[in-house]
Every structure is written in C-alpha cells, then in structure tokens.
Amino acid sequence: MDYSIGKIAKETGSNVQTVRYYEKLGLMPEPWRNQAGQRRYGPNDLKRLAFIRHARSLGFSLPQIKELLSLADQPEKPCATADAIVAENLAKIRDRIHALQQLEQELKRIQACDMGNTSGSCRVIETLANHQLCLHDHHQNIESKSFV
Amino acid sequence: MDYSIGKIAKETGSNVQTVRYYEKLGLMPEPWRNQAGQRRYGPNDLKRLAFIRHARSLGFSLPQIKELLSLADQPEKPCATADAIVAENLAKIRDRIHALQQLEQELKRIQACDMGNTSGSCRVIETLANHQLCLHDHHQNIESKSFV
DNA sequence: CTTGTCCCTATAGCTGCTACAGGGTGCAAT
C-alpha cells in the first residue's frame, strides 16, 4: 500500500532525482522512511506528484505550482489567485505564440534568400547579419525565460 | 574610431557582462586593450556582436551561432551547414508553436471550468489535478529547452 | 579632492532539472 520513490517516479513519468528535488523545494512533503531510511509514499503523495507534473507540462513554474498546491491544501480560501495564475500563463503562452510566429516568418524569409552554394555567396548568413532587413521587432524577447 | 565595451554593448542592445561572456566562449575575439587594460573594439567587432544578438533574437543557440560565424569567416566554404541550421531552427519553432497552441487550448478549457469562488469549489485546481481530462498529449514537452 | 561613471577580474546565482561519485540495502539465484 506504499510506494518507493522509484515507484511514484515511474507512475508519474518523473525521475527519482526530480522527486527529491521537489521535496527539497517544499513541493513534495518529506515522506516517512522505512527502517533502512528509504522514502515511502502513500496514494496522496502520488496524486500530488501527478498534479505537479501535469502543471509543469502545462508550463506552470514551480513557484506557481507551489501556490496552487497551497490553495488546494486550504479549500476554504478564495481561489482568485488560482484564476490569476492560469490567466497569467495563458497570456504568456499567447505572447509566446505570437513571437514565435514572427520568428517563423523571419526564418522563412531568410531561407528563401539562399542562392549561392558557398558561404561567401550564401544569402543566409548575409541576411542574418543584416538587421535592417528585419520585418519584425523581435528584439525584446531575447532574454525571455523558458516556457515550453 | 574605437569603442569601449560599454559602447558596443549599448549600440547592440547587449550588456557588458554578456559581451565578456561571448569573448570567453570564443564568439567574440579578444580585442586589444588600451594602456589601462580596457577593451577597445573596432567596427567589425560591432558588426559581429550585432550578428550574434540578431541570431540570438531569432532563437539560434550559441553553438549554432559559433558555427555560422566560422562559416562567415571562411567565405569559400560550402554553406549547406548554414542552410541546415536555419532549417533546424525553423522546424523547432514550428514544433514549439504547435505545442503552445495545444497548451493554449488546454488552459482555456481549464479557465472555462472555473465556477466557485473558494479554492475548495474552484474547478481550476481540480481540473489541473485531473490528468484524465487532458485533450492533448503535451507530456513529452516538459523538459524542452528554452527557444524564445 | 571628491564624486560619479565607467572599466577590470572572479565568482555565485537564476530555472528545472540531470548526472555522477561513492556508498548502503534487499532479494533471488547459485
């Protein structure tokens, strides 16, 4: 009726180190240990881990997930925060899609410029070098964080 | 007729540490120094940095940019590699757009489920918890690397 | 002569893991 760390990891498609990492960050509780000091988990821990992985796959950050979990732990609290977190991520995803679509256009254009077969005559590098030719202002997005 | 590190950084919208970082990685050359040991750059360095930043803004990785730069440095070489790098990034961007569009649907669905005003009755958290309800298989994308 | 702005090196931090070193544990087969 209990799980080893390898078991819940496998069940949820995580890996063992990741589960320990979540524990260190306080996303997963410290589980009880068997007499040999090995972690043992119950069904709730499995659910919690599945929640985390699912939220991660939807692009939520670990701090956001921590907040969602603490809301879930206290069902009497208002959930405006959860709404806000979802909305924030949705907005971020939409921005990201938009930026990527612009990049797609830009790369297509660069690809279309290719004419020569040595890099001296190759338009790709030249086009990449020439910033003036840009159709879009994709420059503020360089340092944007990973979001799927 | 020469630039300080702060100057080329400003001109290209980079910051000073980033330029030094590129130098350490071999993307930027080691420039000459004035008598006080400060870096001095010429117009070619400025162009090179602009190229790097532009390519970064288009989502190219630093190793890819290094390759593109070495092609640009040797104009007699065939440019198939440059084509391949562009194509690779274009494919990556298209994948990414597709994945993000699926996530957008998923989050919209979650948002639409919101009914209650305490987190106990809030569908958002529940929907997030319930993986069975997923419309898409967005699970292999969790650990995908940042690409704008 | 102080204040401010730039520059220098070296190092640590960010996110979200992943991998490795160096060891212990548990169970089945020989």
Added chain:
DNA sequence: ATTGCACCCTGTAGCAGCTATAGGGACAAG
C-alpha cells in the same frame, strides 16, 4: 553463504545563457 543486480541514500557539479555581486582601478568634471 555468497554473488549479482536493481534499487536506494547523500552531496555535489553540470547544462544554457546570461545576470548580479564583490572588491577594486581609472579618469574626468565640478
């Protein structure tokens, strides 16, 4: 009994691509 193998433990370092900080030097304007 012992050998082998898969699993578990802690702690630390690495990935990308920066960014920030500490602790100092250089130089010009007021």
